[in-house]
Amino acid sequence: MIHKHWESSEMSDRTVLITGTSSGIGLATAVAAARAGWHVIATMRNTAKAGPLLAAAEEAGVTVDLRTLDVTDPASVEACLAGVDRLDALVNNAGAGHIGTLEQESLDDVRAVMEVNFFGVLHVTKAALPLLRAGKGRVLTVTSVGGVVGQPFNEAYCAAKFAVEGYMESLAPVAATAGVSVSVVEPGAVASEFVSNVGLTDDAAEQAGPYAPALAAYLDRTRGAFANAQAAEDVAAGILDLLAAERPAFRMLTSDAARAFAGVKLKDLDGSAVQGLTSGWVA
Incomplete structure (x- = not known):
């Protein structure tokens, strides 16, 4: 992938709001955007966890506008956006991993995954769209290769990411008629705290009953994948x-x-064929 370097003056009057910036992709994106000259509204559910972000920003010689935002709480979303006068881009990054299988978890567990990874994206995007329309801005949503290929023991997580992908793919041609572009970003394994935040214990497989051998095999494979994970900065x-x-x-x-994995299912790798088709439906 070739990355273009942008001078600060090119972006100095532009504002981006990024969710989930306490670690990983969100933190790296907030610092990179600030270094590129964007005014960065860096949000997270608990600003007491802002230490790593603020330290990284200080090391990079940049500042960010830190704000509280719980994507699952419409009141929190409304309060965060209420103080924003201009918005050129939204990066929906906040999300949560989840490992489990249907027989052994409650539907409330599944609903909780959907709240963070699907409805949370919708809450923030809906609130941001009036500002984005005014500035002919863009929406970027970090999904996953798990939004393309269903994966064992990731039923709820992949369902949420599939839902986000379908929603954004459907929204894109409609938003484009109002001058707003919509994109999804699909990482594979990324070196971050994402896996540790899933909360699996060392004896998780032993507690999986009839699914114990399958879960043990899955966890072994996953540890290998994350040993060669892509850097969040990339x-x-x-x-x-x-x-x-x-x-x-x-x-x-x-x-x-990520391209090789998703390519098993996708041939339209940049989404242009689907967008070319459905854009004609609303032109």
Whole structure:
């Protein structure tokens, strides 16, 4: 992937709001965008966890506008956006991993995954769209290769990411008629706290009953994948490319591994064929 470097003066009057910036892709994107000259509204559910972001920003010699935002709480979303006068881009990054299988978890567990990874994206995007329309801006949503290919023990997580992908793919041609571009960013395995935040214990497989052998095999495979994970900073660089692109593609797969994995299912890798088709329905 070739990344273009942008001078601060090119972006100095532009504002981007990024969700989930306490770690990983969100943190790296917030710092990279600030270094590129964007005014960055960096949001997270609990600003007590802002230490790593603020330290990284200080090290990079940049500042960010830190705000509280719980994507699952419409009142929190409304309060955060209420103080924003201009918005040129939204990066929906906040999300949560989940490992489990249907027989052994409650539907409330599944609903909780959907709230964070699907409805949370909708809450923020809906609130931001009036500002984005005014500035002919763009929406970037970090999904996953799990939004393309269903994966064992990721039923709820993949369902949420499939839902986000379908929603954004459907929204894109409609939003484009109002001057707003919509894109999805699909990483594969990324070196971040995402996996540790899933909360699996060392004896998880032993507690999986009839699914114990399958879960043990899945966990072994997953540890191997994350041992060779893509750096969050590389994903952030790709997001910056989309933020700066004159005509951003609908879909960005962020690594060769992600492209190979999703390519098993997708041939329309940048989403242009689907967008070319459905844009004609609303022109």
